[in-house]
Amino acid sequence: MTAPASNFQSVFPALAYAGLTSARTAQPPLSVAEIQQGIREIGELPLNRARTLPAQAYTSEEFFDWENKHLLRGGWQCVAHVSQIPQPGDFLNLDLLGEPLIVVRGKDDLVRVLSRVCPHRAMDIMPEGFGYDGHGPAEAKPDAAGCGHTRIFLCPYHAWTFELDGQLKACPEMHRADCFVRDDFQLKPFRSETWEGFIFVNLDGQAPLFAAGLPEMAADLAAFRPAEMKLVIAREWDCSFNWKVLVENFMESYHHLGIHHKTLQPMMPARDTWTEQERRHYVRAHLPYKDSVRDEYRAFAERGDFAEDLPPVPGLGDAQKSEWGLFLIHPTFLLATAPDRIIWYRLQPLGPNRLKLLTTTLVPAEVVARENFPHLREKAARLLTEFHLEDMEVCTAVQRGLYASGWQQGRLSHLEMPVWLFHRYLAARIRGVWPTDDQRAAPGQRT
Template sequence: MESAATFFQEATVKGGGSPLTGRNGLGSPDYQFRNTKKKVPLDELLKQIQEMADLPLEESKTLPAETYTSEEFLDWEIENVLGGGWMCLAHQSQIPKPGDFINMDIMGEPMIVVHGKDGEFRVLSRVCPHRAMDIMPPGFGYDGHGPAEARDGKSDCGHTRIFLCPYHHWSFELDGKMKGGPEMHKAKNFCRQDVGLKTYRSEVWQGFIFVNISGDAEPLAEQYQELKKDVQGWQMEDMDVVIAKSWDCPFNWKVLVENFMEGYHHMGAHCKTLQPLMPARDTWTDGEHSHSVRVNLPYRDSVPTTGDSDFEAIPTLDPEHYRQMAVFLGQPTFLLFTAPDRVFWYRIEPISADRSRLLTTCMVPKKAKEDPKYDEKMEEAEKMLVDFHLEDMEVCTAVQRGFYAKGYQRGRLSHLEMPLWLIHRYYAARARGTYPTFDRPAAPSQAPS
């Protein structure tokens, strides 16, 4: 029987189709299940989360299984956690020229992230204001019926002068304003200045393009004050995305976020990849912040400062970052994994309670491309990115399966899983209509004395 890692690599990374099958979307035949568990009401789930969040770390537990399997709970998250927060959609290096765009669907909303003619980055709806047609369906509509051209052979990236709806050829400027509507001259009081693609509230932060679907979140500069202090040394606005891998994930979005943020699983899932470099026992979590989580992953003493596959270390980093990697979460879904010479950024998109879409990327300073061994180093970096993520795909898929089992039990958390506890405290705070540290004392740092 082929391994789960081989299955995911062939089906997802190499474009051989999605590993999502069955009613609940859980992968190959090895990952099928039946959900026969009794539903827990939403108000009871929120109560349990609150009770758990008020426990000290030493007594903390995992969340109820239904928070990873219930569509009702996902609806609550979309309203109170995801849609009300800032979600990172793209990095400006992915759409460097005016007219470049990326299509994506975020929680059922078809969107375009576009580089405008005026140099501004915007997030627009793809829903035509005429008859609700998706103006950029997969493949950009019908052959020969639109000005948009796919870029780099990707069906979600392209370049265009205008947006043209393939249904009735209504056209729109790159800022969403209507350009033309054929045969609308007999429609009484019709004025194209009153019509356009919906514009979502967006901001550019550290080179990343974010959207706030609800439109009422505090500015990113306010929410990510602490995170900016942590990551500004990488100067990510001057980096380029040089590797990007798309993954269909048969598990809840929180499974990926929690897995990403703790180093405890290095000793198990990554025993041959990350554990030799960054032992689990040495990882530690920074003190609690209202909108971000930071975890430090010190290198083993025997690991050299630089290796053959590394680029020149970024000179603007704080000295501590030359001897460690770190993972960061900008609540609710902005994930960064930093090294002295590069940054890995993950974009997670919830689809349903047990399905999500993921983009894993590697970013390097523009100067890194001048390295004579750039191609060789990128090949090695891509292999590493795929190798350790395949390990994560296996365990995350198996974890999702466990949530449906009658044998599921809420486990106790290790001190090395403090990031999960902080993330759960964030959900509890959102259920109270606030944020961590606003109405509770902040948890202290685990920094070694």
């Protein structure tokens, strides 16, 4: 293993600073139409001729605005896992694409995603620091991860109150306002869907139904029973790189050879990784264990001594017990399955070169009940930070490269098929369709 967790504080601020200072690009400016044309041309190339996207796709404010409207607000973004809000009244706050949001479980046990913008005079009803000095019900104060519990939402500005479903409950001194209809004022609900325990939101309300496009992926994940898992680790990162840099990094395992040569490469050699056929809504890659690691893991699982390491998820098939799986649901849902855990990344793009990221780990509920769970959790948190720090370094440095005059359009290895599929998705959305709608699905690298 490389970078110990204690390095985080010293390494990371320097990286972030270096990224933020390079926001002026040496690349010639391209219009949104020119960037789109570049992506469309790349989307036509076969895998053995695949190239990287124009640098401006990662640096242009105008192109980010297009993505924001058509891919991000126009698509489904994952905001939470159900285990973060298990009880009625549990809620979680986050800001997504300029929208202050509450994800809340109502008295009716339904999960809703509501705006935090007060319909009176636009106050964020739970700004950071909410709950201080007697403002607002103390029990509603969100913790560091944005989670809290309440019976009611109170706007701290003029004390209007709202039910957990967003309906206005009370508004003092409004009785002289003519034609004031209380039902016209509520915390705006956004369209949301819960799929396999993950809560998704569609901010523009126009995206096609979410779960309908994913039956195969749900079947692939079924053995992990992700809806019954518990999110036990969450760590937030301020990233000075484009959201697509992270998606590409997460999904390809070619870089095990380089940046992860001490952490992931010895377990899952890059050369053995492979990607499934093209799908309309998602990308799926496999990272098989090296033979010796697979045998060791099998022996560990049979010994049944889980004092030092997480027990395997019960009920997994042979393949799932001896590999990691990577999933991307377009455009930003990133999930990795391991034999003993699920790793989920929540992305909150803030601009062409800024991203807020939450890295998380989920385990089966029965594992949380184990006496040694605090120890196992600490080890799992360390592992997540270790290899993510390696990824933070490369992603931050890549973004700097995308601004530089020395940048040139690169070529991809066949091991970067997930990146090529992601680019084909971008090209399809620019054409106004989804991958496989108007072109034959690309075949997988194994059957």
